[in-house]
Amino acid sequence: MNPTLLSPEGLSGLVFLGLVAVTICGAVIATAAKRLIRCLTGLVACFMGVAGLYYYLGSPFVAMMQLLIYVGAIAIVIAFGIMLAEPDEAKLVKKKSGLSGVLSLIAGSAVAWGLAVAALRADWMSPAVKLNDGSVRDVGMSLLTTYSMVFELVSVVLLVAILGSLALARTGRDKE
Amino acid sequence: MLFAPELVLLLGSLLLFFLSLGESDGKGARNVTILLGLAGFVLSIITLFQEGSLFMGAYRIDLFSQLFKVLIAVGMTCVVIFDGEMKGISARMRPEYYLFLTLSCMGLMLLVSSVELITMFVALELSSYSLYLMVPMRDDTGGIRFQMEAAIKYILFGIIATGAMLYGMSYLFGLTGSTHLEVVVPKIIELSASSPAAILGIALFMFGFFYKLAVFPFHFWVPDVYEGAANSTTAFIASVPKLGAVAILIRLVVMVGPTGGDALVNLLIVLALCSMFYGNLSALVQTDVKRMLGFSGISHAGYVLLGLLTLKDSGFATSIYYIAGYLVMNLACFLVICKVSKNGENVSIDDLSGLHQRAPLLALTLGVGMFALAGIPPFVGFMGKFMLLTGAYKAGHLTLVILAALNTAIAIYYYLSVVRIAFCNDPDERPSVSVDPMTKLVSVFLMVVIIAMGVAPAKVLELATTAVRSIL
Numbered sequence: 001m002n003p004t005l006l007s008p009e010g011l012s013g014l015v016f017l018g019l020v021a022v023t024i025c026g027a028v029i030a031t032a033a034k035r036l037i038r039c040l041t042g043l044v045a046c047f048m049g050v051a052g053l054y055y056y057l058g059s060p061f062v063a064m065m066q067l068l069i070y071v072g073a074i075a076i077v078i079a080f081g082i083m084l085a086e087p088d089e090a091k092l093v094k095k096k097s098g099l100s101g102v103l104s105l106i107a108g109s110a111v112a113w114g115l116a117v118a119a120l121r122a123d124w125m126s127p128a129v130k131l132n133d134g135s136v137r138d139v140g141m142s143l144l145t146t147y148s149m150v151f152e153l154v155s156v157v158l159l160v161a162i163l164g165s166l167a168l169a170r171t172g173r174d175k176e
Numbered sequence: 177m178l179f180a181p182e183l184v185l186l187l188g189s190l191l192l193f194f195l196s197l198g199e200s201d202g203k204g205a206r207n208v209t210i211l212l213g214l215a216g217f218v219l220s221i222i223t224l225f226q227e228g229s230l231f232m233g234a235y236r237i238d239l240f241s242q243l244f245k246v247l248i249a250v251g252m253t254c255v256v257i258f259d260g261e262m263k264g265i266s267a268r269m270r271p272e273y274y275l276f277l278t279l280s281c282m283g284l285m286l287l288v289s290s291v292e293l294i295t296m297f298v299a300l301e302l303s304s305y306s307l308y309l310m311v312p313m314r315d316d317t318g319g320i321r322f323q324m325e326a327a328i329k330y331i332l333f334g335i336i337a338t339g340a341m342l343y344g345m346s347y348l349f350g351l352t353g354s355t356h357l358e359v360v361v362p363k364i365i366e367l368s369a370s371s372p373a374a375i376l377g378i379a380l381f382m383f384g385f386f387y388k389l390a391v392f393p394f395h396f397w398v399p400d401v402y403e404g405a406a407n408s409t410t411a412f413i414a415s416v417p418k419l420g421a422v423a424i425l426i427r428l429v430v431m432v433g434p435t436g437g438d439a440l441v442n443l444l445i446v447l448a449l450c451s452m453f454y455g456n457l458s459a460l461v462q463t464d465v466k467r468m469l470g471f472s473g474i475s476h477a478g479y480v481l482l483g484l485l486t487l488k489d490s491g492f493a494t495s496i497y498y499i500a501g502y503l504v505m506n507l508a509c510f511l512v513i514c515k516v517s518k519n520g521e522n523v524s525i526d527d528l529s530g531l532h533q534r535a536p537l538l539a540l541t542l543g544v545g546m547f548a549l550a551g552i553p554p555f556v557g558f559m560g561k562f563m564l565l566t567g568a569y570k571a572g573h574l575t576l577v578i579l580a581a582l583n584t585a586i587a588i589y590y591y592l593s594v595v596r597i598a599f600c601n602d603p604d605e606r607p608s609v610s611v612d613p614m615t616k617l618v619s620v621f622l623m624v625v626i627i628a629m630g631v632a633p634a635k636v637l638e639l640a641t642t643a644v645r646s647i648l
Binding site for chain 2: 147154157
């Protein structure tokens with residue numbers, strides 16, 4: 001039988017649906033808004049919703065990282081970018097003609113439908129196989145044992161990203 | 177010792193980093209990079225027949241991975257040598273340019289050895305980020321900044337492909353509960369006959385590497401990036417990362433097992449045909465040599481898929497043989513482009529007029545490279561295409577073989593018209609081209625390899641087959 005709305009399962013389902021709604025609304029705003037800064041706020045809402053989903057799934061650490069990195073750093077960098085670039089308010093994003101909208105809707109829903117059908121029909125690993133409790137301790141343990149290679153490699157990737165942005169920014173604004 | 181080739185490149189990139197801190201014209205960095213390439217080559221050869229597992233099973237050394245590392249090191253060394261005067265690379269960024277080139281090669285070497293999904297992803301990103309950064313480092317001579325446009329397109333398409341790849345990985349992880357290939361592969365082979373999610377996961381995972389290999393419909397970046405990046409950068413992007421892509425595609429195709437996966441085979445057939453037709457027909461009308469080679473690269477990606485879709489170890493071995501051949505043929509053509517271009521500008525097909533008088537060795541290299549790409553005996557391109565087509569025929573794909581053969585005929589036209597212009601047109605006022613001794617050595621080496629692999633393919637093929645069997 002279905003759990004009632006006020007039972008623990010019902011309430012937790014309500015929270016889940018709320019988080020999904022926040023994520024989807026944020027994504028829609030991010031793609032549909034005409035002003036860049038409004039797109040950004042939509043994006044932030046979307047990130048927050050995803051962070052909530054992580055928390056809901058029992059990974060508080062990942063949720064924190066999501067907030068810290070995506071909302072706290074990436075969204076702020078985009079905001080800086082928008083302010084520095086001074087987007088031309090007169091040139092707001094124009095709506096494309098009706099046909100391309102319809103076609104992209106058809107293509108997008110076909111992909112979403114295919115992925116959803118495959119996902120619903122698949123035999124996923126049973127949720128009982130819980131790898132760990134998602135705490136910082138477990139994340140740290142696996143980063144230094146099973147995923148030690150990745151842990152070391154990520155530092156090289158970050159080095160490349162930092163050096164690259166420095167090298168490009170140094171000469172990127174030469175006007176002579 | 178097992179980790180030696182990667183370790184040398186890692187330490188070398190540290191050295192390059194220190195070189196990039198001071199004032200430098202890049203000559204020192206270039207010499208260091210050549211030495212690193214040679215050291216990587218020698219160490220990969222030494223470790224060729226060794227086996228081992230490192231980093232908690234996330235990293236495997238076997239013949240398969242070491243074979244690809246040898247090829248990557250060859251590609252890296254050749255590109256750095258024939259770009260002798262560093263034409264077209266912004267003067268202030270040369271040491272950094274070589275740093276990123278080395279790190280990109282290291283990323284690819286790590287990629288071909290990774291047997292764990294997240295390690296694969298991070299290694300791929302290491303190599304991709306470095307490539308993204310090399311594109312905008314072109315000298316901005318015309319002031320139109322179209323290298324920036326190329327770089328942005330490259331990054332954006334790359335991100336989309338990466339997103340699809342991660343989504344596919346999440347399916348594989350969800351179905352198997354592990355990220356280690358040794359656990360994932362047997363479970364997915366079991367599931368792939370019944371579960372559409374498994375096939376979908378593999379297909380989405382492949383998208384990331386189709387993008388690297390420039391398979392239709394992940395080719396949109398190719399013409400603009402080839403045109404916008406400096407000649408030597410394009411030479412690198414066009415040849416070396418494709419090795420890594422083929423290595424991982426083979427590891428992924430294995431997952432559907434020898435019999436299951438009709439859906440995946442059909443997908444590969446469609447993509448192979450689209451790539452061949454699109455690439456060849458678009459290449460017919462190009463006037464810029466780099467753009468033409470870009471479109472031809474799309475069609476060659478289609479040919480490589482012919483070997484994968486047989487789902488047999490002989491087919492995978494032919495794919496390795498073909499991509500190794502493609503590396504040397506492509507490098508031979510780009511060597512000529514880099515040398516003919518005087519200040520690093522793009523080369524149109526007309527600029528090659530009368531090359532046989534201006535630089536006989538380059539004209540010969542161009543001839544051998546183009547003939548090989550067109551698939552004319554006795555060069556490696558012919559043997560590769562021949563074996564791919566017979567392999568696909570034996571696997572029962574008759575229509576596909578006929579259409580692919582048709583494409584070979586289309587391709588001959590545009591490759592040979594380049595050769596015709598180089599040998600039959602008058603040079604008019606165009607100056608002669610000087611070639612330094614190191615480059616001469618490389619061009620002779622490339623020609624010898626192209627002909628040797630075409631005349632005596634058995635040894636290489638045998639090695640590739642043993643390598644493929646070692647991962648099955």
